[in-house]
Amino acid sequence: MVGFLINSCTLLSKSKKRSWVQYPNLMDKNLKRLATMQRMQVTGLHLFYSKGYYNTSVDDVLKELSLSKGAFYYHFESKEDFFIQIIENLLVRKVYSMLIEPIEGHEHTLDLITGCFEDALETAVHNELDYGFILSNFINEFNGRNEKIMKHLNNILQVWEVNLVSAIQRGKFNGHIDRHVDAEGVAVFLMSAYMGVRTLMVEMTPSARKYRFMSQLRHYFKSLEAKTTMV
Amino acid sequence: MVGFLINSCTLLSKSKKRSWVQYPNLMDKNLKRLATMQRMQVTGLHLFYSKGYYNTSVDDVLKELSLSKGAFYYHFESKEDFFIQIIENLLVRKVYSMLIEPIEGHEHTLDLITGCFEDALETAVHNELDYGFILSNFINEFNGRNEKIMKHLNNILQVWEVNLVSAIQRGKFNGHIDRHVDAEGVAVFLMSAYMGVRTLMVEMTPSARKYRFMSQLRHYFKSLEAKTTMV
DNA sequence: TAAAAAACCGACCATTGGGTCTTTTAAGGA
DNA sequence: TCCTTAAAAGACCCAATGGTCGGTTTTTTA
Secondary structure (H helix, E strand, O other): OHHHHHHHHHHHHHHOOOOHHHOHHHHHHHHHHHHHHHHHHHHHHHHHHHHOOOOOOHHHHHHHHOOOHHHHHHHOOOHHHHHHHHHHHHHHHHHHHHHHHHHOOOOOHHHHHHHHHHHHHHHHHHOOOOOOOHHHHHHHHHOOOOHHHHHHHHHHHHHHHHHHHHHHHHHHHHOOEOOOOOHHHHHHHHHHHHHHHHHHOOOOOHHHHHHHHHHHHHHHHHOOEOOOOOO | OHHHHHHHHHHHHHHOOOOHHHOHHHHHHHHHHHHHHHHHHHHHHHHHHHHOOOOOOHHHHHHHHOOOHHHHHHHOOOHHHHHHHHHHHHHHHHHHHHHHHHHOOOOOHHHHHHHHHHHHHHHHHHOOOOOOOHHHHHHHHHOOOOHHHHHHHHHHHHHHHHHHHHHHHHHHHHOOEOOOOOHHHHHHHHHHHHHHHHHHOOOOOHHHHHHHHHHHHHHHHHOOEOOOOOO
16 A cells, blocks of 8 residues: 555656655645545445446445545546556556566476465455456456457556466476477466456355366476476 | 247246147247247347446347337346346357357267367357357356346356266266366366456457467366376 | 237336536645 | 635536336237
């Protein structure tokens, strides 16, 4: 939370081309402004995720925060603009910290990915109200309906894909993964499997499905390991 | 088309507890009634799939058919009822004929599934306007928003799962699949992968992704085959 | 062929939702 | 203290939507 604000402030001061550091009160003002926007975005993301974008009205968000239309349209141009900012400010980071950053290490790649999926799915299992993989939910909702938003969502997908591919290539380089393995193919397969299982898990017995899924994933990973295993 | 009508007639005559065969005109009546309902449902499914349920109004469906509100609410109780009938009459059959029936044979199970996925994905690739796996789209849209509809959708999922499991067990029995393989696990993994790749394919380069996915699927399947392969 | 039933029409209603606009409040700065 | 301006309030607008209802047309039945 604090991290977000600091980060955003930095961005803003850059775009305004003068540093607020010189003006003591400007900081407070920006902080207040950003805090309000942040609150709206956090609530917005939560509601959009749980009820869907088209099924959530701006008033729904406002009601939750006891704010008015005026406040909303003072800070955001439109509902669409609001959502795009949510994507850029919150969704990107969420996906990054959950699925990308954890596999950036230099240890055994397949173990990293396994651990990453394990954690991500465990979070979903324990989340009382789980509505599936947030990114794929939105992709489903906007596909063919809003080109602009789809672009933003696909950017996230691409970043994920690129990182998976390079992680796998790293594994091949390190000798943990068989050098004949098609990194792009594995990445697509992994993304598919993850997105799919998250949808499957929204239903009953998510933890059983998680267990079965993970065990098959490990099985699949074994078949990707370098044959001449040392260590 | 004809198949649907005949089938529906059978169901109706059962529920009304008297056979229309004795009353020559009753058949025509039911046929007309059912034909109209069928037209509405087919159009409805198409629109709901492409624009989403909540984002498609009843009027949208009616406009397409030049029918009126009166006609609609004469045949269906509500929009929700309409959709449930669409699920039961069209969606169930669609999933069945695409994903279940093709793997019911007695040949090499993994080949059957491979071919089935291959065909299903190929259809998606060639479909100019593809919006993803229809079943998982609806699951995403209704999850946490409409318990009643979710039940119907999950029924379909379950049928799919059961059939996959028994197909795999058949494969184990026939000696094509390693007897240590966890059939339930494989089923969950396959369903996940399929649902996920369909979402991934809604974006650019669906055919490349299909190719990569299928090749990894084959790779995975190889690791499930019985070690003592004869033939 | 006339009555009855089925199928359908379309005006109407209440509510909602995105967005606008004018007005009020509150917090610096001089 | 006065003035400016950011922030927020909330009444209002208008199109869309699910659903109702009284009436009209078409088909079936007797």
